[in-house]
Amino acid sequence: MFDTMDLLPGEECVSTRSDNRKLIEEGWFRDFGDGLALAGGQCLACGGIFFPEKPVCPNCFDPARKKVPLSRKGKLHTFALSHMGPGGIPTPFVIGFVELPEGIKLFSLITQCEPWDKVLKVGMDVEMVIETIRRDEEGNEIVGYKFRPVPEGNP
C-alpha cells in the first residue's frame, strides 16, 4: 500500500520515504488503481457513503458495506489560520472544511496556498494531496491527506 504513495500528484516527500513514515490512519486510504485515494465506506443496503468508514451504516444499521474512493476534488467550505494546535505541526498553519461531491465535509489542513489570505476564497475548488501532517514524539513522519487550491490550467 505504501509504495503507491510515490505515484500521487502533490506528494512532496517521495525522496525521504523510509520506514519512519506512517499513514495517519491506514483505514482512511486505499489504492483503487490510480494512486492513493481517501476510502469511504458505502452501505450496500442504502447506498450512503461515510468517511471514515463506520462499523455499521449509521442510517440503516446494516453491516454490509464496500470501500469506495472519495472524490479528489471538492469546494473549500471555510478556512482559518491557526497559530496554535497540537504539537508536531509547525505554526501557523491553515485549516479548513472541504465539501466533497459525495456530500461529505472533511476537516483538513490546507496546503500550497501562500499568501493564504489572498489565495483562499470560501467556495473555491480544492484538490486532495498526500503530505506530511506532523512528526510524532518518536520522530516519525505522519502522512495523510491535505487539500490545496486547484492549480491554474488544471480544472
Place this chain on the structure above:
Amino acid sequence: MREVAIVGVGGMRFGKYADRSIRALGEEACINAIRDAGMKPRDIQLAYAGNLAQWEWGQGLLIGHSVLRELGLTKIPISRVENGCATGSCAFREAWYKVATGACDTALAFGVEQMTVTGSEKILNVFTGRQHAERDGDMGNSAPGLFALMARRHMAEFGTTREQIAMVAVKNRRYGALNPEAQLTDPVTLEEVLNARMICDPLTLPQCCPRGDGAAAVVLSAAGIARRFNSAPVSVAASVQVSGSYSDAGSYTFFDTDVRAAEAAYRMAGLGPGDIDLAEVHDCFSVAELVHYEDLGFCRKGEGGRFVEEGQSGIGGKTPVNTSGGLLSKGHVIGATGISQIVELVRQLRGQAGKRQVEGARVALQHNGGGFIHTDTASCFIHILKN
C-alpha cells in the same frame, strides 16, 4: 412531571486557586447555596456533582461525596456526571429531573473544576483527543480552530465583520467588570480586541475564554414546598438536553444542537424567543455567542453581527445576553460553567444583580453547549427560568 423551583444559589469568584484543594472550592459554593436556600444539609435528599476531569492532581473521582461529606451531607444518593463543557448543566438537569418526577423533593446540584493546576497543552490534548480515532483532532484542529472556521464562513455568507464578532468580547468584558465573581474584571476596547495576539484568525486572544478554577451550586425543591425555604423561588419552565447530529449537510454557520434544543425548550415552556428578557449563553469564543443569537431565535439567521453592533444583546437592548460577563470574563471553569450561568439568571430574576441588573426581568434562558465532534456540539442544554 411536577413543577420545580430553584430555592438557593451559591457562587464564588472564578480565578486561579492552585493553592486550594478542589474539595475546598466545591465546599465554598455548596455552603453558599445551602445557606441561600435557608436549609440545613439534612433537608437535601439527593445531589449531583459536575466535574469534567482530574486535570493533574487532586480528588476527581467521587468528588461529590468528598465535598459534601465535609458539610455533613452524607448517606443520600450522590453522583458525578460528565458532559463535556456542559457538565454543570447536566448536573442541574439530572437534579431537576429527579425532583420533577417525584423521586425526591429537594436536591443539590453543583459543579467544580480546577484547571490552572495543569498546562494549556495538556488541556488541548485532552480536548482534541490524540488517543481517539476521531480524525479532526489529530490533523491540527482545536477549539479555537472550530470557531474560527465558523466565523470565516459566517463572514463570507452573511457579510459579518471582524469588528462585529469582536464586539461580543467588548460587551461581555464590560459586564464582567460589573460582576464581582468574574475572573477578568478589566474592560477592553474594540481596538484592543482587534489588535490583540491572534490565536486562530479571525479570533484574537480576548475572543477566546480563559480557563480557571472555581465552583457554583444551586438547590432545587418541588415548587409546592419552595416557599418553606425561600420567599422568592424561581421556577424551571423548561429543561432540555440534546446531543449532536454531526451532519455534513448545510452551511457551517449554526449549531444543529442549538436549534433543536431551543425549539423543544420554547415548546416545553409555552414561550417564544420574544418572551426572553435575558439569557446566559455559551460564549466560549466571541463568534459562538453571535451564532447562538441566531440559533436561539433572538434575531434572524445571518443578523447576529448587526444584533450585537446595534446593542440589542446589551442591557437595554432587545435580549441582553451574558450580563455575568460570560465565559469570556468569568473563564470557562468547565464543571461549574453551566451552574454559574443559572446562578446569574436567578440573581437577575430576584433583582439582585447590582449594577448589571436587567430591570423587570421575568423570564430567562440558559444555554450551554458541551464538547465538539466534527461539525456539532456533542451536547446542548437549555433551561428557561421564570419568577
